[in-house]
Amino acid sequence: MDYMLPAKEVDYYVSPTCLLALIRLYESTSLQASTVLLLLITIFMLMGFPLHLLLLFVHSAICSSGQTFPYMTSDVQQVSGRFFDYIVVGGGTAGCPLAATLSEKFSVLLVERGGSPYGDPFILESKQYGFSLLQTDEYTSVAQSFVSKDGVSNLRGRVLGGSSALNGGFYSRASEDFVAKVGWDIGGVTDAYEWVESRIISKPDLTHWSYVAAFSFLEAGIFPYNGFSLEHIQGTKIGGSLFDEQGRRHLSADLLQAGNPSNITVLLNATLNNVIFHTNCTRDEKIARGIRFIKSDGSSNRTYEAYLNQPDNSSSWGDVILAAGALGSPQILLLSGIGPQEHLNKFEVPLVLDLKGVGEGMRDNPGIAILADSRPQNRTPEPPKVAGIADDFKIIIEAGILPISFNATVIPIAAKIAFPESVGKLELNSTDPRANPSVTFNYLSSKKDRAQCVKLGQLLERVVRSESIAFFLGSNEHQNKLMSTKDELRKLCKKNVRTFYHYHGGCTMGSVVDKSYRVYGVKGLKVIDGSTFLESPGTNPMATLLMLGRYQGIKILQDRKDASFINPRT
Numbered sequence: 183m184d185y186m187l188p189a190k191e192v193d194y195y196v197s198p199t200c201l202l203a204l205i206r207l208y209e210s211t212s213l214q215a216s217t218v219l220l221l222l223i224t225i226f227m228l229m230g231f232p233l234h235l236l237l238l239f240v241h242s243a244i245c246s247s248g249q250t251f252p253y254m255t256s257d258v259q260q261v262s263g264r265f266f267d268y269i270v271v272g273g274g275t276a277g278c279p280l281a282a283t284l285s286e287k288f289s290v291l292l293v294e295r296g297g298s299p300y301g302d303p304f305i306l307e308s309k310q311y312g313f314s315l316l317q318t319d320e321y322t323s324v325a326q327s328f329v330s331k332d333g334v335s336n337l338r339g340r341v342l343g344g345s346s347a348l349n350g351g352f353y354s355r356a357s358e359d360f361v362a363k364v365g366w367d368i369g370g371v372t373d374a375y376e377w378v379e380s381r382i383i384s385k386p387d388l389t390h391w392s393y394v395a396a397f398s399f400l401e402a403g404i405f406p407y408n409g410f411s412l413e414h415i416q417g418t419k420i421g422g423s424l425f426d427e428q429g430r431r432h433l434s435a436d437l438l439q440a441g442n443p444s445n446i447t448v449l450l451n452a453t454l455n456n457v458i459f460h461t462n463c464t465r466d467e468k469i470a471r472g473i474r475f476i477k478s479d480g481s482s483n484r485t486y487e488a489y490l491n492q493p494d495n496s497s498s499w500g501d502v503i504l505a506a507g508a509l510g511s512p513q514i515l516l517l518s519g520i521g522p523q524e525h526l527n528k529f530e531v532p533l534v535l536d537l538k539g540v541g542e543g544m545r546d547n548p549g550i551a552i553l554a555d556s557r558p559q560n561r562t563p564e565p566p567k568v569a570g571i572a573d574d575f576k577i578i579i580e581a582g583i584l585p586i587s588f589n590a591t592v593i594p595i596a597a598k599i600a601f602p603e604s605v606g607k608l609e610l611n612s613t614d615p616r617a618n619p620s621v622t623f624n625y626l627s628s629k630k631d632r633a634q635c636v637k638l639g640q641l642l643e644r645v646v647r648s649e650s651i652a653f654f655l656g657s658n659e660h661q662n663k664l665m666s667t668k669d670e671l672r673k674l675c676k677k678n679v680r681t682f683y684h685y686h687g688g689c690t691m692g693s694v695v696d697k698s699y700r701v702y703g704v705k706g707l708k709v710i711d712g713s714t715f716l717e718s719p720g721t722n723p724m725a726t727l728l729m730l731g732r733y734q735g736i737k738i739l740q741d742r743k744d745a746s747f748i749n750p751r752t
């Protein structure tokens with residue numbers, strides 16, 4: 183069996199990210215569009231870039247660029263020194279619905295380190311799915327790559343919309359068991375899911391490959407067939423999708439339009455350095471007062487600040503809410519002086535609170551993948567639309583068509599362990615907020631996970647040997663091979679363990695935040711995103727993170743229904 187991961191092949195192709203970077207450069211300069219485009223076309227033609235692809239790209243860039251909203255800015259001066267009722271850090275999957283909901287009643291600042299997704303065909307078009315993941319750079323690409331200390335390559339979103347701007351868009355709710363375990367109210371959760379779904383989720387258009395994937399899962403014994411369902415149920419199902427019938431991605435950033443635009447300010451291309459605290463001397467309490475941030479392009483070391491409104495006649499005011507994801511939120515807490523004291527001392531970060539749980543409980547669902555066809559082809563990329571939920575919910579399997587370069591695709595059939603025992607941790611690498619923190623997931627360090635991985639391998643082998651895949655490919659190289667022994671599978675798991683991109687933890691509920699998502703030991707600071715999860719919910723986490731932003735936003739509105747509001751000081 184060929185367990186190779188789709189390798190990151192870089193061929194003659196000139197980086198699409200590079201093209202986009204140049205177009206963004208144009209957006210931030212006063213050059214005329216026509217001059218820049220002419221220059222671009224000339225440069226890339228001279229470099230041998232295929233003309234038809236270049237024209238297609240330029241066309242989509244022109245058609246969609248300039249779509250922006252009045253509440254978005256990249257001008258730090260417009261925000262510096264201002265006061266807001268709430269400050270949400272991270273315009274990602276949970277952050278956007280949260281900010282939109284809070285803006286119904288309060289003034290909200292949403293700070294995002296990346297730029298706008300609107301205008302980027304590699305983000306927005308289903309047939310270009312995966313291109314945004316191919317080439318990454320240290321500080322500007324929409325996908326930021328990182329390699330965990332285990333040696334496994336991984337990705338995180340760096341753009342408004344967060345990881346919902348680059349992911350497979352597969353949408354599946356959490357189970358009622360999960361909702362009960364976390365202690366959410368099922369009525370509120372259902373309302374929040376529906377709010378999200380009515381705005382950005384579609385029933386996907388099924389392609390030839392989607393049918394083949396569904397049939398191959400059934401052939402491998404993943405029963406029953408549940409058709410289209412948003413629920414987390416055993417068997418083979420078609421899930422919801424961020425991509426609509428026209429193949430256009432909707433993302434969490436679209437949800438901002440459901441808020442009150444006159445109450446939201448979205449600051450793009452600004453990276454949070456740290457939360458600012460002040461001390462209430464009479465009670466010896468640390469209270470979040472605002473944030474300190476820098477420009478993401480690193481063009482200067484200058485820092486800027488924005489603050490929370492604190493009405494003189496009220497003891498109740500808003501919060502700084504971190505929604506920077508499973509890597510971003512623990513990193514920000516550490517840079518703000520909240521975390522294990524010894525670790526903070528090493529980086530000379532002044533201590534605010536010795537909170538041991540920050541950075542602990544990092545988990546990633548280990549997975550393995552088998553290429554259905556080991557020779558790359560030139561198919562249209564396709565995000566996964568079908569999931570197999572097997573072995574009493576313990577195994578999730580999916581299959582899309584992924585580009586490995588601009589003109590080559592592979593079909594990895596990938597499965598993940600839904601509830602890994604193995605756990606790792608996150609620590610600072612440096613005090614630069616733009617740099618990746620250091621993460622260890624300790625993949626398959628638990629015996630139970632290793633045994634589960636063998637089961638994953640057996641299931642995947644049954645899928646790739648199916649008649650359905652043989653029919654789709656015209657022949658099936660896997661059918662002539664013997665099934666691997668358990669020992670062979672153990673070795674393959676160890677060698678080929680990969681991510682499903684569903685990593686979570688770092689600010690887990692019970693050790694860093696309480697049931698209301700408040701950070702223990704300080705006031706005015708919450709974390710609402712995937713870093714709070716003890717386990718990844720549902721088949722895939724995105725649905726629950728979108729829901730969580732809305733659900734917690736509504737909770738805050740309800741808790742503060744008597745609050746006076748919109749009282750900006752500047």
Ligand SMILES: Cc1cc2nc3c(=O)[nH]c(=O)nc-3n(C[C@H](O)[C@H](O)[C@H](O)COP(=O)(O)OP(=O)(O)OC[C@H]3O[C@@H](n4cnc5c(N)ncnc54)[C@H](O)[C@@H]3O)c2cc1C
Pocket residue numbers: 271272273274275276277293294295296315337338339340341342343344345346348349350351352353354452453454455505506507508510511514615682683684685711712713722723724725727
């Ligand atoms: C390649 C890939 C494919 C995936 N496929 C699927 C799928 O098909 N279905 C599914 O359900 N899940 C999928 N996932 C997982 C899912 O997308 C994530 O679990 C989820 O989006 C995480 O949401 P979040 O709100 O916790 O973080 P994010 O959505 O990552 O948001 C965090 C945001 O915070 C910003 N940020 C971080 N640090 C700072 C800072 N210091 N200052 C300012 N801003 C900051 C980031 O730029 C980002 O926008 C995939 C993930 C990836 C990477």
